[in-house]
Amino acid sequence: xxxxxxxxxxxxxKEAIHGLALSVIRPECLKWDREHGIPPEFLRTxxxxxxxxxxxxxxxxxxxxxxxxxxxxxxxxxKKSQVNLTSIIAAEEMAWGDGGLLLCLPGxxxxxxxxxxxxxxxxxxxxxxxxxDMTAGGELKWGAYALTEPGAGSDVAGIRTSxxxxxxxxxxxxxxxxxxxxxxxxxxxxxxxIDPTLGRAGHRAFVVEKGTPGFSIGRIEDKMGLRASExxxxxxxxxxxxxxxxxxxxxxxxxxxxxxxAMKTFDNTRPLVAAMAIxxxxxxYEYARDFVKSNYALARHTARYSAIAERLARVxxxxxxxxxxxxxxxxxxxxxxxxxKEASTxxxxxxxxxxxxxxxxxxxxxxxxxxxxDHQLLEKWFRDIKVYDIFEGTGQIQRxxxxxxxxxxxxxx
Amino acid sequence: MIAFEPTDDQKLMQESVxxxxxxxxxxxxxxxxxRAFPDDVRKTAHELGLGMVAVPEALGGAGLGLTTAAxxxxxxxxxxxxxxxxxxxxxxxxTAVSELGNESQxxxxxxxxxxxxxxxxxxxxxxxxxxxxxxxxxxxxxxxxRMGTWELTGEKAYVVNADRASNFVVFAQTQESxxxxxxxxxxxxxxxxxxxxxxxxxxLGLDAVSFGGIKLDGVEVDESDxxxxxxxFNAALVRFFAKHALIVAARGxxxxxxxxxxxxEYCETRRAFGKPxxxxxxxxxxxxxxxxxxxxxxxxxxxxxxxxxAKLAENHALLHTSHAIAFALEAAMRCGDDAVQLHGGAGFxxxxxxxxxxxxxxxxxxxxxxxxHADQLAASIELGRAxxxxxxxxxxxxxxxFV
Numbered sequence: 001x002x003x004x005x006x007x008x009x010x011x012x013x014k015e016a017i018h019g020l021a022l023s024v025i026r027p028e029c030l031k032w033d034r035e036h037g038i039p040p041e042f043l044r045t046x047x048x049x050x051x052x053x054x055x056x057x058x059x060x061x062x063x064x065x066x067x068x069x070x071x072x073x074x075x076x077x078x079k080k081s082q083v084n085l086t087s088i089i090a091a092e093e094m095a096w097g098d099g100g101l102l103l104c105l106p107g108x109x110x111x112x113x114x115x116x117x118x119x120x121x122x123x124x125x126x127x128x129x130x131x132x133d134m135t136a137g138g139e140l141k142w143g144a145y146a147l148t149e150p151g152a153g154s155d156v157a158g159i160r161t162s163x164x165x166x167x168x169x170x171x172x173x174x175x176x177x178x179x180x181x182x183x184x185x186x187x188x189x190x191x192x193x194i195d196p197t198l199g200r201a202g203h204r205a206f207v208v209e210k211g212t213p214g215f216s217i218g219r220i221e222d223k224m225g226l227r228a229s230e231x232x233x234x235x236x237x238x239x240x241x242x243x244x245x246x247x248x249x250x251x252x253x254x255x256x257x258x259x260x261x262a263m264k265t266f267d268n269t270r271p272l273v274a275a276m277a278i279x280x281x282x283x284x285y286e287y288a289r290d291f292v293k294s295n296y297a298l299a300r301h302t303a304r305y306s307a308i309a310e311r312l313a314r315v316x317x318x319x320x321x322x323x324x325x326x327x328x329x330x331x332x333x334x335x336x337x338x339x340x341k342e343a344s345t346x347x348x349x350x351x352x353x354x355x356x357x358x359x360x361x362x363x364x365x366x367x368x369x370x371x372x373x374d375h376q377l378l379e380k381w382f383r384d385i386k387v388y389d390i391f392e393g394t395g396q397i398q399r400x401x402x403x404x405x406x407x408x409x410x411x412x413x
Numbered sequence: 414m415i416a417f418e419p420t421d422d423q424k425l426m427q428e429s430v431x432x433x434x435x436x437x438x439x440x441x442x443x444x445x446x447x448r449a450f451p452d453d454v455r456k457t458a459h460e461l462g463l464g465m466v467a468v469p470e471a472l473g474g475a476g477l478g479l480t481t482a483a484x485x486x487x488x489x490x491x492x493x494x495x496x497x498x499x500x501x502x503x504x505x506x507x508t509a510v511s512e513l514g515n516e517s518q519x520x521x522x523x524x525x526x527x528x529x530x531x532x533x534x535x536x537x538x539x540x541x542x543x544x545x546x547x548x549x550x551x552x553x554x555x556x557x558x559r560m561g562t563w564e565l566t567g568e569k570a571y572v573v574n575a576d577r578a579s580n581f582v583v584f585a586q587t588q589e590s591x592x593x594x595x596x597x598x599x600x601x602x603x604x605x606x607x608x609x610x611x612x613x614x615x616x617l618g619l620d621a622v623s624f625g626g627i628k629l630d631g632v633e634v635d636e637s638d639x640x641x642x643x644x645x646f647n648a649a650l651v652r653f654f655a656k657h658a659l660i661v662a663a664r665g666x667x668x669x670x671x672x673x674x675x676x677x678e679y680c681e682t683r684r685a686f687g688k689p690x691x692x693x694x695x696x697x698x699x700x701x702x703x704x705x706x707x708x709x710x711x712x713x714x715x716x717x718x719x720x721x722x723a724k725l726a727e728n729h730a731l732l733h734t735s736h737a738i739a740f741a742l743e744a745a746m747r748c749g750d751d752a753v754q755l756h757g758g759a760g761f762x763x764x765x766x767x768x769x770x771x772x773x774x775x776x777x778x779x780x781x782x783x784x785x786h787a788d789q790l791a792a793s794i795e796l797g798r799a800x801x802x803x804x805x806x807x808x809x810x811x812x813x814x815f816v
Contacts, residue, residue: 001414001416001420001423002417002418002419002423002715002718002719003415003723004715004716004719004720005414005415005723007415085415091633113489133657289795289796291795293796297797306789309788309789310788310789313739313788313791313795314788314791316736316791316795317713317735317739317740317791320713320740321709321710321712325705325708325712326674327415327417330416333419342708345704348701349709396698398701399698399701400587402704402705403691403694403698403700406677406691406700406701407680407689407692408691410697413692413693
């Protein structure tokens with residue numbers, strides 16, 4: 001049936017994160033933004049908290065899956081876990097608190113989906129296993145996803161980082177850039193090619209562990225926004241990766257699976273990024289709404305009131321529209337219905353709506369809105385949001401994805 | 414639990430309505446030329462139960478709720494956007510009576526629409542007026558109370574199906590000093606002395622729908638035929654507009670999807686420079702944007718309809734509804750506009766349905782509530798202001814709409 005009611009668990013997660021965002025995250029986030037990072041103690045507290053709450057959904061999708069599988073194995077009727085939808089709801093709330101924090105959260109991050117989706121059982125145990133003890137007080141660890149290069153971003157088929165087999169190792173040469181958590185990660189999921197002329201068929205995915213000989217960190221980027229999040233350059237100079245770190249094993253690459261590994265990641269993460277964008281956009285919208293409420297919506301009628309009210313409402317409904325298509329994309333993922341088009345739709349609409357929300361909110365507040373001393377959050381959201389229409393596929397790339405689903409025989413433009 | 418899938422029952426209804434709607438698309442130029450739907454089509458619509466989907470069971474309707482109604486209205490409009498307005502049945506009149514009337518009024522005035530001859534009946538709502546009063550806020554049509562009887566005088570405009578309706582809900586000023594908060598609603602039968610139906614207008618789009626007006630010259634209405642609106646007349650009034658406009662928004666989704674589908678197909682077959690025009694980025698991206706419009710509009714309409722069916726707090730349901738109305742009506746217009754644009758010169762010719770859909774989209778945007786009014790409603794809720802009918806409902810003072 002058509003239903004928009006959150007489950008009690010989703011409601012709980014939403015409320016818990018909202019409370020956290022309001023009382024702990026918002027008061028700290030400006031400092032993180034200034035100091036380009038979040039203190040490990042804070043992340044540690046958050047991880048412990050997540051452990052106590054029986055996983056915060058965002059941080060432990062595996063845990064959620066495992067418990068669903070367990071209850072099924074125990075003969076309980078198959079219960080839909082809605083892991084994607086719950087993550088989407090959690091992500092909006094967390095980003096409402098701070099977008100940067102979300103990207104800093106320990107865990108496999110974007111590296112998780114390819115390892116989970118394409119790794120051998122042995123690889124999954126090895127690379128995902130390191131995160132198990134984090135919520136119980138173990139060391140904080142990160143995973144990362146390294147695809148983009150200086151010469152190839154959206155055009156994934158054009159990557160030039162090379163790999164060649166040498167005995168029991170693969171030798172990697174090249175550079176990866178704009179990698180979230182790339183420097184602090186225990187491992188990076190790195191995409192390379194055996195031969196650029198082969199296009200996608202030549203792609204191989206590796207799990208490159210910290211400390212691998214020939215692997216080093218280049219520059220840490222200085223960004224417009226999301227400054228609490230680490231964005232690194234990775235350098236591979238005759239980097240020797242053990243053959244057992246080739247994701248999925250060699251036989252997997254007989255077909256075009258290599259490239260599909262890179263792309264499959266996005267069908268599940270695009271709605272999640274869309275939800276984060278909506279969270280930031282909503283933060284700005286609510287800020288402007290409250291500003292209008294206390295400054296312009298006076299007891300007497302002011303001539304500008306209606307114009308500003310309509311502008312605000314337009315922002316509100318665009319965010320709401322984006323939220324609905326994002327929920328739909330997440331619901332499809334949970335139902336295991338192919339959702340590439342819907343995932344791209346959510347990302348494209350949410351990125352746009354959230355940027356509009358941040359721009360309009362500053363404008364609605366007027367000159368007052370740009371004064372950093374009093375309205376630092378508004379100023380920060382404006383800087384943070386822009387990249388949400390860029391990373392995980394620009395708005396234009398989302399339209400390419402959608403176009404290919406509108407015209408069956410459209411190969412490329 | 415969040416879910417985006419109609420029930421099996423709803424799917425069955427959708428399918429049967431969709432196959433009916435297909436026959437409408439094929440004949441839509443005929444309906445346009447005749448400026449009406451023929452009896453056989455209206456009888457089929459009545460047999461499918463299309464007029465009474467959301468009307469409560471207690472009042473003789475199917476009581477299936479707004480979600481089901483929205484699903485079916487989208488399908489009907491996909492065939493022909495005029496159809497939902499012009500099939501007959503209680504329409505906006507039904508929503509007004511259910512929201513503003515008491516149960517016995519609802520039973521008495523809506524039951525006839527459920528009968529075998531229900532297809533031949535129309536109801537109408539006389540809300541709009543051509544000119545605003547310069548002297549005071551509110552309507553120029555007045556209702557004066559005299560010993561258990563109300564006397565209605567004035568002229569109503571922008572009335573959907575005015576010349577077809579056997580029953581009207583007429584809105585008039587009951588308290589002149591109270592402005593837009595001083596309105597009353599009255600049930601009036603066609604043929605009541607003093608009531609004259611004005612000539613039908615010709616309009617930009619939705620040609621098969623009749624748009625007109627009525628003139629009231631001392632029409633007498635018994636106190637028992639006044640719709641009191643329960644405890645709070647203004648709240649009931651806004652609820653009526655919101656629910657009615659939500660149905661119009663569902664029609665907007667159907668129109669948007671029709672324009673999109675026809676255009677996508679055209680762009681796949683029409684070739685230029687050696688390939689289908691849809692394979693050019695400028696064309697494909699435009700279509701991608703419209704595809705997003707259709708999906709987002711539909712999701713918003715579903716959520717709004719579900720909010721009423723699930724009995725959320727009224728302010729939440731109203732907020733969701735205003736988002737759906739404003740977004741869907743604008744999306745329909747963008748889809749209609751781009752449909753003609755991507756057809757190029759051919760789109761301007763009446764050989765193709767898209768020019769009709771574009772005209773219909775603009776006309777639809779001016780039915781029930783405009784996007785601007787829906788935005789005002791959302792803003793009032795979000796800013797914690799009392800909802801003022803003069804601010805959130807269409808009128809000669811702000812922007813008129815056909816009701």
